Amino acid sequence: MNQLKRSLIYVLFTAAILFVGYEVLHPAERPPLKTDLVLYYSANCPHCTTVKEFIHSHNIAQKTPLAMKEITHSKENLTEYLTVAKRCNLPSNNLVVPLLWAQQTCHIGVQPIVDFFNKTPSENL
Secondary structure, eight states: HHHHHHHHHHHHHHHHHHHHHHHHHOOOOOOOOOOOEEEEEEEHHHHHHHHHHHHHHHHHHHHHEEEEEEESSHHHHHHHHHHHHHHHHTTOOOOSSSEEEEEEEEESSHHHHHHHHHHSSSOOO
């Protein structure tokens, strides 16, 4: 459990540093989001695994265009995640995953993401 906590703290700390550095160097540059339905996750996050398993078991990615982006191993995905986090008014010291960007709204955590997919028919995504 301690290793998991350390890994999560490391990911959040790294993301916060990158976020601040990016904002200082490029305050006006915002990469556009390529899709309106994106799941941001970390490879080391058990909650992210739960959400990914839900998406897989309910064939959500086959029913609707859903981009799934891992943020700990991709600088491009992390940069995009930080843009979304800013749009969601997340403080730089509270950057969390899993985060679903859907219909210009953030859904953070397992239950809000599952609830979104359960309440939103795929034809409305």
